[in-house]
Amino acid sequence: MSLAKTAAKAQWPILLVGLIFATAFVLVGANFWRRGSLLIGIGVGVAAVLRLVLPDERAGLLLVRSKGVDFVTTATVATAMVYIASTIDPLGTG
Secondary structure (H helix, E strand, O other), X not given: OOHXXXXXXXXXXXXXXXXXXXXXXXXXXXXXXXXHHHHHHHHHHHHHHHHHHOOHHHHHHHOOOOHHHHHHHHHHHHHXXXXXXXXXXXXXXX
16 A cells, blocks of 8 residues: 555545535635535534544544543534624525
8 A cells, every 4th residue: 555545544534624624615715605614614523523533543633632622622613613604694695
């Protein structure tokens, strides 16, 4: 197995979150602010859940501090982002 495949396999949690973020940024760039912001909140929420359920050896780059601190921090940011997304004026897009 190549080094790139091994690295990607080991870091799949952060790659998944990065893919969600990239999709969110495309939406924001296309002027879908509300949907993009919501997807950013969902991406952070996915990171929180992955950090909670994966053992430290499998969490990869999601591991920053202890599991509890990482989860509470990312879950708080996810909640704030989803709240912010819900308050963004849809500018007539419904």
